[in-house]
């Protein structure tokens with residue numbers, strides 16, 4: 001799908017007034033922004049390249065990175081805007097920019113040098129890990145430990161996955177929600193600790209604080225379950241550290257892309273598990289791989305069908321596709337969903353297969369787990385959303401005025417309204433305002449606490465960036481709760497509820513509604529997915545799949561048939577070379 005902007009006049013900031021020739025044409029047509037043009041022009045000037053076709057390609061490569069790709073596929077780039085006049089040839093190979101290493105031409109893909117280095121590093125570090133001799137395994141011990149894990153709640157594919165993972169230093173454990181990834185990780189840790197005789201240092205990491213907290217809690221809970229048949233298991237595993245990837249690698253105040261741990265200062269952990277790996281961008285994967293000791297174990301866990309990272313790359317889905325068919329593939333896939341209701345699973349399956357008619361059929365089949373509200377105009381959408389959103393907000397508010405933060409946070413996890421956009425008629429901002437208004441108008445609610453007050457009691461919160469000083473992390477959720485007559489903010493942390501004077505938290509948003517991107521790594525009992533209109537450039541199959549799979553008991557889709565079709569038929573495509581490199585291995 002084309003992403004173009006409509007210049008609003010000759011002074012539009014997106015128009016590069018100094019551009020000429022092809023760059024000016026593509027800028028005026030809204031394909032390139034002025035910053036794409038300026039970066040390409042500057043690179044051309046520094047590298048001695050004046051051919052406007054090469055400069056156009058460089059500007060398109062800058063644009064590609066801006067939109068999440070790692071490189072530019074020149075063979076297909078014309079599809080971006082077929083109506084424009086494109087060069088007949090791309091004289092990239094002879095360009096002095098390639099000779100100088102400013103850009104890279106590799107397997108028919110054009111890279112800015114930084115991304116080429118990153119992608120190559122990720123590939124090479126992974127390849128080096130796979131080439132190491134496998135870790136020693138005490139087979140008799142493994143067999144005895146497997147017997148102690150029992151067979152209950154332990155499927156054949158889960159067993160196969162843990163056994164394969166014990167024998168490898170690197171494992172990629174994939175599966176949709178509820179397929180037992182966390183259960184499998186807990187059992188794997190028990191087996192590894194047993195092999196080592198205890199004393200393993202274990203990090204459970206995730207891209208967001210919320211996901212890291214969830215992983216840690218779930219693993220500890222699963223180890224308790226394991227203790228029913230193997231009482232020593234939890235003691236053998238010992239302490240597990242749940243932390244964000246930024247924290248694991250050692251965040252540095254002076255540098256946003258470098259960390260304290262790197263190739264010269266490796267991580268001390270024996271085992272590093274990374275959950276929600278689909279959200280890990282190429283840069284972070286590169287930093288993680290270089291910081292691991294070669295002999296340590298790495299377990300990447302995630303669902304490759306979910307939305308990719310915000311930053312460039314699609315690492316998890318590249319790894320899964322790139323290793324397909326390779327004898328040394330470290331991928332272990334879990335396919336059976338044990339948690340969601342049957343109809344939600346059916347919807348996720350047809351979405352994965354990508355037939356819009358099937359998706360519509362499942363949506364329209366009567367079910368108490370899946371419903372479809374076919375609504376196009378704002379009044380009908382508001383009418384459809386009001387009751388559930390208000391009921392959920394009121395439950396949070398009631399617990400908050402009752403001075404009960406734990407109940408308020410629990411109420412927050414019962415329901416989620418998900419939007420694709422932040423702004424506009426289908427955006428989080430508008431729906432947050434609407435729910436606040438409904439709450440204020442509700443006779444059961446003390447309205448003075450809602451309208452006109454930033455820190456009103458019952459305000460649900462979403463933390464939007466890591467704050468190491470306050471110990472709050474991106475993705476964590478909270479509620480403003482009354483305490484001693486005053487509002488206090490409570491955020492759910494890994495081990496405890498964290499309490500703050502409200503004004504101290506600055507990177508928070510109201511969370512009556514949430515973007516689908518931000519919802520990754522969390523689930524709620526009931527989920528409403530508000531689809532934007534079919535022209536939205538955010539509408540993709542991956543987005544829709546991610547939204548639907550957040551629901552445990554009920555998912556309601558609100559939108560039009562055209563929007564459903566557009567979502568199912570549009571793939572979130574990113575150009576990367578990682579899967580090609582891996583497939584060649």
Ligand SMILES: Nc1ncnc2c1ncn2[C@@H]1O[C@H](COP(=O)(O)OP(=O)(O)OP(=O)(O)O)[C@@H](O)[C@H]1O
Pocket residue numbers: 152153154155158175176177178179180181182183184218338339523
């Ligand atoms: N083999 C099994 N038989 C029955 N129930 C199972 C089995 N494996 C896991 N479960 C249960 O299914 C639920 C989901 O498991 P788990 O949380 O490990 O999945 P997950 O893949 O980590 O899900 P998510 O990514 O959504 O958190 C849990 O309640 C777990 O106890």
